[in-house]
Amino acid sequence: MNLIRRLLLLCALAPAAALALDGPAILAKMDRNLEPENYEMTRKLINEEPDGKRKEFVLYSVKKGRDKVAALFLQPASDKGRSTLRQGDNMWLYLPNVGKPVRITSLQSVIGGVFNNADILRVDYAEEYEVTAASEQGDAYLLEVKAKTGAVAYDRLKLTVDKKTVLPTVIEAYAASGMLVKTLRFKDIKDFGAGIRRPATVETDSPLYKGYKSVMLYAAVKKRDVPDEVFTLSFMPRLEELRK
């Protein structure tokens, strides 16, 4: 009888122990460990084909608060001067020769390849997703998150987060149909200074692009607070003015 009582007690306490894991707090902590809330950074995006042929893009971006991001293409020459802006679910693209911003959606891709606009203009995960499940497995937290609105690029994410650094190691992105859309792998933790220590390489592959790979290399991540007006359509042609 005692054994039965003990088993019943264990069954009752097990979910409570799982609930004790604060998924939203882990997600928020991971967001801050990846980037400061307000920052500027320079990244290189590489699209690599199965035969090793590559196409490279360099972007300068600034972020403010939880949901404002702007990015400027510095390379290649064919894309130089293009800028993209995101305010929450709103996204715009500015082409220098067209001379005006046009609205784009998060699922489109301004560069082609595996990365889409939501990957390039990523805001905090906690801004777009809510945690639906949190658990532990060895040295990692496992989080499952669901998009808060239909405007978010991926319906669900499964995140593997390193317990010690509270940084992601693998993120799987799923469509509403349940299909795996892409997998992001975070590598090469690097000290960027001023207390920013994060993965310097993010590799992405997708079952939709078999054999293709996209890589994001982070060369500079700095805290920087720019005025709110930087994240407006008027400033898109002038983003270059922020670079020092």
Add this chain to the structure above:
Amino acid sequence: MTHGALRRGLGIALAFLTTLVPSALPSAARAADYSFDLAEIEAKPYQISGFVEGKAEHLRLRPDASLYPLSFPGQPPRETLDRGTASFELAGKLKHDKLTGYARASGSAAHDAFDTLNAARLLEGGLRISPAEGLSFDLGKQVQRWGKGYAWNPVAFFERPKDANDPQTSLEGFVMASADWVRSSPGPLAAVGFTPVVLPVSSDVNRDYGATGHVNLGAKLYLLFEDTDIDLLWAAKGSRPQRFGVDFSRNFGAKLELHGEWARSIGATRRVLGADGTVLSETQNLDSWLFGARYLTDSEVTWIAELYRNGTGFDETQLATFFRLLDEAFSAGGGTQAQALAQALAQAGYGRVNPGQQYAYLRMSAKDPFDWLYFNPALTLIANLGDRSWQVTPELVYTGWQNVELRARAVLLNGDPLSEYGAKAVERRLELRLRLYF
């Protein structure tokens, strides 16, 4: 496709491919490791960018079409025409503190059996002072792109008309002074912007904008309200009638965007050719509007659809009357007076790229279909809903080589001989274009 001009055009294209493309592909030969040196993209006070382009075209002509004498004035009838074109666009910026000087210029040389034409233009060029992120002043030749439409913009009060066949082509600006003020704030009204414009027109400056001797004023008020872009636009009476309008654009979810424009011209005068051959001047308020959508499917096909009502345009009967006048004026018995009238009416509006009243635009473009990375096929349909004539453009763009864009497309026109697309001088055009960015 054996004409000398076409061979020259293809020669230009092949020269680019054989000499320049390999140099644009150094990354293909690199080792598998990745590297990124910030020195590659050091910020400089100046910037120069642009492209050179080679284009070869094969045109199937309609020597009997109404618009043939206006498209190829004084030229004998031909069934085909091959054309080679070399062109460039060069843009530069020089920045010192809060002052930025900028310029964009283009040039082209085209050769076909009829003519050899060279052209060079300053598209924009001026000075900008930016005292703050939310405030700037511009003086010089500028391109003000107002409106949310993809193929047409009824509210584009201070720009030259864009070509619906190539809506993303750089446009030439007008000399003007403008300011841009914007304020961002939390809450449902996330941004407010204000853009006043002053555009003088004299015999020396902006003569092609409208009547000379006026200083034209206008303004745009921009609001980002509840995730919707809204512009309220106004142009005072001057070289052109007073106009005002509104536009909007909004995303609905991750796949759909809707946009629209509406504009009214107050007391606009237009010359209309009557059935009896008399020309009437009509003065009235004219409304133009556009409604459009952009939709991305699960298979990454982007659809753009637009309906356009051009208040300043002509209905199918008026257009057919004008095409009949052209047929008579340039027939064996036609006189110089009738030809002069036809040319004057063409300049007064009948000769615009899209002179009709009601249009539909549909574009379908696929991103990397069938795992063909960097191949972007597209199909574009432009139809005059009044006379039911249309133009369809299949195209294929390849951007797989760094800084190189290769585009092949065909433009096919169809319609009754007295309809917009049936009266044009070209029945179909095959085009191969190679563009190298630097």
